[in-house]
Amino acid sequence: MGDYENYTESELLDGSPVHSTRNPHDATEGERIPVRRGGVTEVCVYDVFEYELETLISGSDDNIWLNFAIGFASIFVSFLISLLTTTMSDRLFTLFTVITVCCAIAAVVTFVMWKRTHKKHRQFINKIKGRLKVE
Numbered sequence: 001m002g003d004y005e006n007y008t009e010s011e012l013l014d015g016s017p018v019h020s021t022r023n024p025h026d027a028t029e030g031e032r033i034p035v036r037r038g039g040v041t042e043v044c045v046y047d048v049f050e051y052e053l054e055t056l057i058s059g060s061d062d063n064i065w066l067n068f069a070i071g072f073a074s075i076f077v078s079f080l081i082s083l084l085t086t087t088m089s090d091r092l093f094t095l096f097t098v099i100t101v102c103c104a105i106a107a108v109v110t111f112v113m114w115k116r117t118h119k120k121h122r123q124f125i126n127k128i129k130g131r132l133k134v135e
Contacts, residue, residue: 046128060121065114072107076100 048056079100088096 044132046131048128052124052128055124060117062114062118062121065110065117069107069110069114072103072110076103076107079103 079096083093083096083100
């Protein structure tokens with residue numbers, strides 16, 4: 001076979017690879033469609049429990065926490081710049097200060113929540129990956 005060792009018999013015609021430009025959906029029943037396949041040297045299979053699969057499917061909440069952290073941080077910076085660069089009445093200054101402090105606290109809290117959930121999700125994935133025995 002020479003250079004075509006990675007091809008199956010159905011992929012070869014007279015010792016050469018078969019290339020088709022036909023649409024595979026146009027095939028009649030029972031007709032074999034030539035398929036080219038790139039070689040895979042190794043496949044890792046991880047056994048997971050059903051609850052782990054459900055957890056992987058539902059994903060992690062860490063992106064939501066990060067989005068909120070970025071949003072609150074943006075509002076904090078905007079109001080802080082406004083406080084530092086403009087003159088305003090005492091009442092408006094108090095309002096801006098309260099909003100700035102609340103957004104700063106919210107940004108820190110949501111960032112910490114993101115770090116915690118991100119770390120837990122990473123540990124969960126590493127636990128599943130750790131089941132693969134290295135040979």
